[in-house]
Amino acid sequence: MTAWMTYGARKHEGSVAMVTGILPVLHKTIQQLSPLIDADVMAFNNYLIAQKMPNGTEEEASRRHEALEEALLTIVHVPMKIMELGCECWDHIETLTKGYNTSLKSDLQVAIKCIETGIWGAYKNVMINLDDISNEKTKQDIASKARNLLETNEVMAPRLL
Numbered sequence: 001m002t003a004w005m006t007y008g009a010r011k012h013e014g015s016v017a018m019v020t021g022i023l024p025v026l027h028k029t030i031q032q033l034s035p036l037i038d039a040d041v042m043a044f045n046n047y048l049i050a051q052k053m054p055n056g057t058e059e060e061a062s063r064r065h066e067a068l069e070e071a072l073l074t075i076v077h078v079p080m081k082i083m084e085l086g087c088e089c090w091d092h093i094e095t096l097t098k099g100y101n102t103s104l105k106s107d108l109q110v111a112i113k114c115i116e117t118g119i120w121g122a123y124k125n126v127m128i129n130l131d132d133i134s135n136e137k138t139k140q141d142i143a144s145k146a147r148n149l150l151e152t153n154e155v156m157a158p159r160l161l
Contacts, residue, residue, distance in 0.1 A: 018099050022092045029085050040078045047071035065134075075129050076142055079122035083149040086119040090156040097160055109161055116157035123150045 050067035054060045093112060100108060126146045133139045 018095060022096055025092055026089065029089055032085055033082065036078055036082055040075075043071060043074040043078055047075055068132075069134060072129055072133050073138070076126050076133065079125040080142065080146060080149075082122040083119050083126070083146060083153075086115050086122070087149050087152050087156075089115055090152065090160070093160055094156070112157055112160050116153055119149065119153040123153075 047068065050064060050071045053064040053067055055064045093108075093115070097108065123146055126142065130139050130143055133142075
């Protein structure tokens, strides 16, 4: 909203190039985030289905374990993608802070807090579900990447507020 309300305002004519560069990127991010809501639900449903698989024989137990592991990886990858997309916004938001309609400062601050909270929540989701993944290397790689994204979040949000 801050970018749209800055765009076209005579007072902020010098910011038009900056805003027109940022708007399509942020709009694309919103379009990429929306389907992740359904993907998250579907991933969890797949996990529930895998939990109900039979495990009476060694073969059944093995198939069930593989299905659970695959579902857990999907459950973790959805919030990881949310974290990545959120962190991709920081540079654009930072650019916007240098030439926006300052009467919309609170709107920009709300956007910053929303991104910050979304990344934090996605991080918590990743870390909770990592506990159940059995592949230690995969678990460590994902945890490391998630921590790096969270650290970026923890630096950028306060800096831009």
